[in-house]
Amino acid sequence: MTATSEPPRNAVPDPGERGVFAPPSSFRMPWGQATDARIDASTLPDDIVLSVRDLTVAYRVRRGTVKAVRRISFDLRRGETLALIGESGSGKTTVALALVRLLVRAARITDGSVVYRRGARAVDVLRLGAAGLRHYRWNECAMVFQSALNALNPVIRVRDQFLDVAKAHGMTDRRAAEARALELLRLVQLDADRVAGSYPHELSGGMRQRVLIAMGLLLDPQVIILDEPTTALDILTQRTVIDLLRRLKGERQFALVLVSHDLALAAELADQVATVYAGRIVECGTVADMFYNPHHPYTLGLLNAVPTLSGDFRALDSVRGQPPDLIDLPPGCAFRPRCPFGTDECEATDPEVATVDPARSGVAGAGGHVVACLHADAVAKTFDRHASAARK
């Protein structure tokens, strides 16, 4: 099911992505083209900071249109962590990029809304003008990219990159900004003075990742998006970063969108986990829902693909086959060709997201448990059987 009944909107032109020579917009800070982008905040529940509805992103390529994100909806509650889990190419990074409107030129957000709210004000991010968008980025929503190793400008010292951000967002007091940068660097357990005076190439991968996290906190955004924060790091550094994130999350109370293929990371950091398959959220629930009561065969497959130390290696059962071609999707459910539960019915209809527990929210995120599968109950029973077998 979809929580919104709004008619589909036309494709939103994206001034932020027309290259940096985009014509300057005539409106003012902080929310840009206010009449168009502002939204009545009272329609949202109080604790929701980000509400995504029917987000659809398509890439135009030579062969046709890549449907990278298909009608994704979720809510993000204040201070909560939502993990988007999926294979490479499932569209999870595209979702993250769409949230800050940093998609490549070939991509278009063809439908949906991303409503961001702070206090009594709410705004549709997809309708923001250039100035409003610039304010929204980093001030309200900081996105840290996958490639931490290359995300810092190689010819500018770390200190000056912090000051760049501060200046761009109107922190005119240089000394105060610098003091805050040093404080944040200490917070992420770095030798603040040394790191601030360094060039990026003088820092290790783990240090750079922590610098980026510190930079993300500079303006106290309500939402932080981390794309594969630990992927490029060795296992000990991963541990440091995970511990750090968990501590910061407790101290700073920001909402976190975590994009990862790492289930263990999601289990450690997330409150809500969503599995993304072929550009759709196929299941979303709390960590407990997803790990102990999965209802989608893809979630089940991902869980089974994780080897355990004590488990029998041969029993490891991953998801068979390849992810589907996003240009030419199979009819009905996109997971059908790889699904052990699939029936003819699955080829006829692409199941909508529906709530598992009618007593809870019917939207992904925000505490609900939703799944898009015709055979969700059968999947859940199979998992129960496996789990009880494993306990014996």
Next chain:
Amino acid sequence: MVAASPTLAKPADARASLFEGWRALADNYVARRIGKAVLTIWAVATMTFFLVRLMPGNPVEQFIGQLIAQYQLPYAEARDQAASLFAIDLDQPVYLQYFSFLGKLAQGDLGTSIKSQGVKVTSIIVAFLPWTLFCVGISLFISFGLGIILGALMAYWRGSVLDYSLTTFGSLLHSIPNYLIAMILIIFLGVRWELLPVVKMRGSMSPGIQPGFTLVFVLDVLFHAALPILTYVVTTVGTWMLTMKASTTATLEEDYVNFARAKGLTDGRIRTAYVGRNAILPLFTQLTLSIGFVFGGSVLIESIFVYRGIGTILVSAVSGRDYPVMQGCFLITTASVVFANLLADLLYGYVDPRVRVGQ
């Protein structure tokens, strides 16, 4: 450095400290680089010295023959005169001549011209080099500046009409030799359409103009240098443009540029400090290298436009077999290339912190 064990270090203390001083010097990047530059110039000077003496028809012998023919002097007298004129003791073995040449070179003495007797080569160079430096310097500045601006615009607007037309135009101009452009300019602008007074524009300044920092003088100098500058710019701007476009296009795809957008930095800041600064790095080395090449290229252009620079002097020296002047010109060209490279190496560390060595 690993400390030597105390028992071994004590007796060899003085030598060790000398050795370490030498090591410190050899480890110092700047000192090493300057040493290398001096070595290169020395090697080129040595080569020109011996080449001149290996040439068939030794210039000194030729000059002696010329004196004998012209003034009916006896050989010994003519030889003495030549020796005193060139300040070369021809009875000396070649290696001693070589050392005296090096000694003079170290004092900045490049000998005297054969054709215009008694005129020191250094004074010729001092008189003509500034004109070439001025002309080439201005052209390089204009060409590089224009090239990076247009190249960056092409990268931002790639696929646009501007991009396509400039790419075509740039590669076309890049493939035409500069002397051809020079002749085309003279023939069409000067002769056919008579748009420019080409004959008046010859030389490096009009006769009767007093050198000085006056508007009249500056305008006159620019008037005379205009066509050489135009030729240089037209033939080199295409290369800068296309290189800058490629470099900027690559930089625009870098993660730190996207990340800068995610951080909500202003467009101006991203364009300069994030895209421009990084895109220009590969062009920097090329710029310093091209300084040397432009010196070589000045020969043809200056003689076509009759611009009184070092290139014209070199051409007349070659045609008049004026070996000391040729030697001096070659040495100056070499020195300018070597120093441009040295400058590039020393400055590159400041431009790109990743290659900065030591502290």
